Amino acid sequence: MEATTHTVTNQPPPLVGYDVFSSDRALTEAVDxxxxxxxxxxxxxxxxxxGRTAGSAQAQEWGFQANENPPKLRTHDRYGHRIDEVEFHPAWHRLLGKAVSSGLTDAWGQPAGHVRRAAGFLVWTQVEAGHGCPLSMTHAAVPALRTDPVLAxxxxxxxxxxxxxxxxxxxxxxxxxxxxMGMTEKQGGSDVRANTTSAVPLDAEGEYVLTGHKWFCSAPMCDGFLVLAQAPGGLTCFLVPRVLPDGTRNVFAIQRLKDKLGNRSNASSEVEFDGTWARRVGEEGRGVRTIIEMVAATRLDCAVGAAALMRQAVAQATHHAAHRSAFGGKLIDKPLMRNVLADLALESEAATTLALRLASAYDSDTEEERAFLRLAVPAAKYWTTKRCTPVAAEALECLGGNGYVEESGMPRLLREAPLNSIWEGSGNVQALDVLRALQREPQALNAFLQEVGKARGADHRLDGAxxxxxxxxxxLDGIEARARRLVERMALVLQGSLLVRWAPPEVADAFCASRLGGDWGAAFGTLPHTLDLGRIVDRARADVTG
Incomplete structure (x- = not known):
């Protein structure tokens, strides 16, 4: 009998052909x-x-193609004319087209619009995260533009x-x-008041010309940009169109594309303005106040995007463990692997539950909910985005060497994971923003504590936290140096309160025991062994048959 040299056994099938939305119990329950x-x-x-499209082989192939074929900058045409265009792979446009047609830039003023959009953004980001950047900025520009009814x-x-x-x-x-959007400049970064781009008025109708630069301008092929520049009255917000109404190109010189760790499908660029036409948005000198609503909305998308990456990492890890055998049984049935998977699942569910709660606050739009968002958004953005990278790394390890190979998709998740923590203000910026809200807006703290207090008495570990x-x-002594510790605790208490109220008892119990009760190690997979870990893992699995 002839020997066989290459028989493939014990390799899990790809996680494909499933409904990304309906198989996510934490997400579907939050939408309900x-x-x-x-x-x-x-x-x-x-x-x-x-969700069915997101789980299809075709959509997943688009995600791989968009990242394997990053955008290319074309500064000039063949005749030497300046064109400043970025060429994307067709997969990028297919991803964007599906996202736009699914309403992922349309939430404002729609019944349940923000919950629906946040859930859709969470689902579709699991296919490919890079194209979420223009989707997020387009969605978030609406409240800033509404400061000028004519522009809106x-x-x-x-x-x-x-x-x-x-x-x-x-x-x-x-x-x-x-x-x-274009806010940061090379000399200032997050300190946008150090911006040097100048804005000179052309008339009394709000038209200006801009001269200067932007150090980070993502998705430079968008149709318009909100930017900050120094007008005679101070830092001001402006709308810069790529193409002027008469069909000529606005001056928007793309100097180079950033060579980034992850987010490879998305073009992040440096741009120069030199007599660039712009329209003022809001009053002179109130640029930060005008654009802050856009920043808040994109920060929420950072939290949603982090929840999406964590969910996909957990889905891949649990799927692999359910199909891979080792040491006489399925990995998912091994007590130590079950502990790791359950721990990862807790982090994912807590992030999803928090993100959808914040989206629901946007739909409510009452004074109390706006006050709640003022603290909850930067706290959530700080903590959930910080948790994303270790979750992605641990989930990758669940696949062993297979997870370290590009074909698994796990390296792309890991490279993408740090971005949401950096974009729209890194960890320190979020922590300082929480401190400002605590010091200047007492109603924000009242709203936050009222939300957290809704679960008081239900779990002694939560009560203690x-x-x-x-x-x-x-x-308040040394509060700035303690800001990260404070914001972490705020986020954990908020997540604990939400899970105690809404998650299954085994999920809430495990979260409170580990994150709030101190019965947790320094790595994932260190949950108390007495918890009902099997149910937590089963809840987190993606159902490929549904």
Whole structure:
């Protein structure tokens, strides 16, 4: 009998052909919880359709293609004319087109619009995260533009359109438009008040010319950008279109594309303005206040994006463990591997539950919910994005050597994981933002504590953590140096409160025991062995048969 030299056994099948939305219990339950009953069927139907596409082999191939073929800068055409265009692989445009047609830039003013969009963003980001950048900025530009009713009337229908067109031409002639932003400069970074880009008024109608640069300008092929520049009255927000109404190109010189650790499919660029036409948005000198609503919305998307990456990492890890055998049984049934998977699942569910709670606050738009968001968004952005990288790394390790190979998709998740912690203000910026809110907006702390207090008395470990947090908040000595520790505790207490109220008992118990009760090691897989870890892992698995 002839020997066989290459028989493939004990290799898990690819996680493909499943509904990314419907197989995510934490997400579906959050959508049910935060959506009015009369809207729920329609919302779930749309999200399930997007989930099936996200789990398809075709969509996953688009994700690989977009990252294996990064964008290319074309500064000049063959005749030497300056064109400043970025060439993307067709997969990038297919991903963007599906996202736009699914309403991922359309939430403002829609019933349950933010919950639906956040859930969709969480689902679709699991296919490929890079193209989420223009989606997020386009969605977030709407509240900033609303400070100028004329601009909002002109641009909002374009930004909320469900039609995508990639060509650069006057926005008025396109069925839909995408927006970017340019805030940071090389000398200032997050300190935008150090910006040097100048804005000189052309008339009394809000037209200016800009001269200067932007150190980070993502998605430079968007149709318009909100940027900050120094006007005679101080730092001001401006709208910069890529193409002027007469069809000529605005001065938008792309100097280079950034060579980034991850997020390879997305073009992040350095741009120069030299007599660039712009329209003022809001009053002179109030640029930060004008653009801050856009920043807050994109920060929420950072938290949603981190939850998406964690969810995909957990889905891949649990899928692998359910199909891979070692030492006489399935990996998923081994007590130590089950502990690791359950620990990862807790982090993922806590992030998802928190992200959807924040989205629901945007849908409510009451004074109390706005005050709650003022503290909860930077706290959530700080903590969930910090947790994303260790989750991705541990999930990769669950696949062993297979996880270290590009074909598994896990290295891309790991490279992508740190981005959301850096984008729209890194950890220190978020922590300092929380301190400012605590010092200047007492109603924000009241709203936060009211939300957390809804679970008081349900778990003694949560109660103890709330008490310790109140003690920490009462001590302002050396508060800036302690800011990260404080914000971490705020985020954990908020997550614990939400899970105690809404998650299954085994999930809430494990979270409170480990994250709040101190029965946890310094690495994943150190949960108390007496917990019901099997149910936590089963809940986290992606169902490829549904």
């Amino acid at each position: 919880r935060h959506t009015a009953p009369e809207l729920l069927d329609g919302v779930r139907e749309g999200l399930a359709a997007l 009337a002109e641009w909002e229908p374009r930004l909320t359109s469900h039609l995508y067109e990639q060509e650069l031409r006057p926005a008025a002639l396109k069925p839909g438009a995408l927006f970017g 709330i008490k310790n947090l109140l003690t920490e908040l009462a001590d």
